[in-house]
Amino acid sequence: MARNKIALIGAGNIGGTLAHLIGLKELGDVVLFDVFGGVAAGKALDIAQSSPVDGFDAALSGGSDYAAIAGADVIIVTAGFPRMPGMSRDDLLTKNAGVMATVAEGIKTYAPNAFVICITNPLDVMVWALQQKSGLPPHMVVGMAGVLDSARFRLFLAEEFKVSVEDVTAFVLGGHGDTMVPLTRYSTVAGIPVPDLIKMGWTTQEKIDAIVHRTANGGGEIVKLLERGSAFYAPAASAVAMAESYLKDKKRVLPCAVMLNGEYGMKDFYVGVPVVIGAGGVEKIVEVEFLPEEKAAFAKSCDAVKKLVEDFKALGV
Ligand code: APR
Numbered sequence: 001m002a003r004n005k006i007a008l009i010g011a012g013n014i015g016g017t018l019a020h021l022i023g024l025k026e027l028g029d030v031v032l033f034d035v036f037g038g039v040a041a042g043k044a045l046d047i048a049q050s051s052p053v054d055g056f057d058a059a060l061s062g063g064s065d066y067a068a069i070a071g072a073d074v075i076i077v078t079a080g081f082p083r084m085p086g087m088s089r090d091d092l093l094t095k096n097a098g099v100m101a102t103v104a105e106g107i108k109t110y111a112p113n114a115f116v117i118c119i120t121n122p123l124d125v126m127v128w129a130l131q132q133k134s135g136l137p138p139h140m141v142v143g144m145a146g147v148l149d150s151a152r153f154r155l156f157l158a159e160e161f162k163v164s165v166e167d168v169t170a171f172v173l174g175g176h177g178d179t180m181v182p183l184t185r186y187s188t189v190a191g192i193p194v195p196d197l198i199k200m201g202w203t204t205q206e207k208i209d210a211i212v213h214r215t216a217n218g219g220g221e222i223v224k225l226l227e228r229g230s231a232f233y234a235p236a237a238s239a240v241a242m243a244e245s246y247l248k249d250k251k252r253v254l255p256c257a258v259m260l261n262g263e264y265g266m267k268d269f270y271v272g273v274p275v276v277i278g279a280g281g282v283e284k285i286v287e288v289e290f291l292p293e294e295k296a297a298f299a300k301s302c303d304a305v306k307k308l309v310e311d312f313k314a315l316g317v
Pocket residue numbers: 009010011012013014015033034035036039078079080081082083092096099102103119120121122229230231232235
């Protein structure tokens with residue numbers, strides 16, 4: 001059987017890390033695309049030269065010709081500009097809107113049957129734009145944010161409880177921004193919900209509140225440290241988990257930005273909710289019951305996303 005083909009649009013920090021991880025995991029052959037074709041080709045060649053050392057078989061190539069993505073099974077989009085210190089994700093809207101329009105055109109022309117994962121920020125509006133402009137079915141176009149946000153939440157919880165990250169699950173909903181909604185009662189250590197762990201005296205509400213705050217600002221914390229760009233290792237790992245679930249039909253339940261069509265009482269825009277990802281793309285949207293304060297927080301997050309969608313439309317790109 002021929003190997004899967006994975007196209008990466010954007011060969012910057014996240015794009016390069018994606019290519020390396022995909023090679024190491026032998027998920028398929030990789031085509032890197034970037035407006036700077038030399039960077040894409042150089043990273044592809046460099047990673048390919050690591051394959052004999054690490055013992056993986058994958059063909060890697062790079063360039064600036066969209067024709068090379070033809071027939072891709074999965075496309076991961078990171079094209080655009082990252083945040084600099086002092087910027088919010090939303091500040092990237094104008095810069096990245098035009099980029100999405102050209103990327104959507106390339107995908108529509110050369111790989112309309114692909115499963116598309118968008119990472120470019122501001123995430124929820126960029127993935128919406130990519131779907132609208134490419135015309136691909138909504139269940140085949142998703143945004144990566146929730147896997148990353150919940151990974152950050154899991155790490156901070158594991159550090160607090162001094163347990164393995166493997167035994168911590170976390171649940172984060174809403175837009176990828178300061179309004180994201182980490183749901184502590186659905187977050188667990190070995191199946192024990194966080195509120196029960198507080199009752200057991202293993203931690204305190206104050207410590208959990210601080211962790212929730214740190215999670216919501218997790219990207220900004222890294223931007224401040226890096227000074228010249230934004231996080232790339234964890235975002236790449238998160239998108240690879242989503243791609244793997246699709247390619248291997250694992251049917252993992254992952255928080256992703258998806259187009260809502262009445263679920264959670266919302267419609268016609270993308271926001272983060274738990275979904276099942278398998279060979280059919282987004283196979284199911286999981287709807288959980290909200291407590292009143294959770295419902296209010298989710299609605300606030302949705303309002304922030306809807307406002308950005310309106311701002312995008314006003315740009316007339
Ligand atoms: N088509 C293809 N590639 C493009 C385009 C375009 N129209 N415009 C820019 N690029 C490329 C840049 O040349 C660069 O190589 O996108 C790449 C982006 O890489 P980085 O600047 O290193 O940014 P990265 O850290 O990878 O983040 C990319 O993901 O998490 C988000 O906020 C982040 O929006 C940013 C995106």
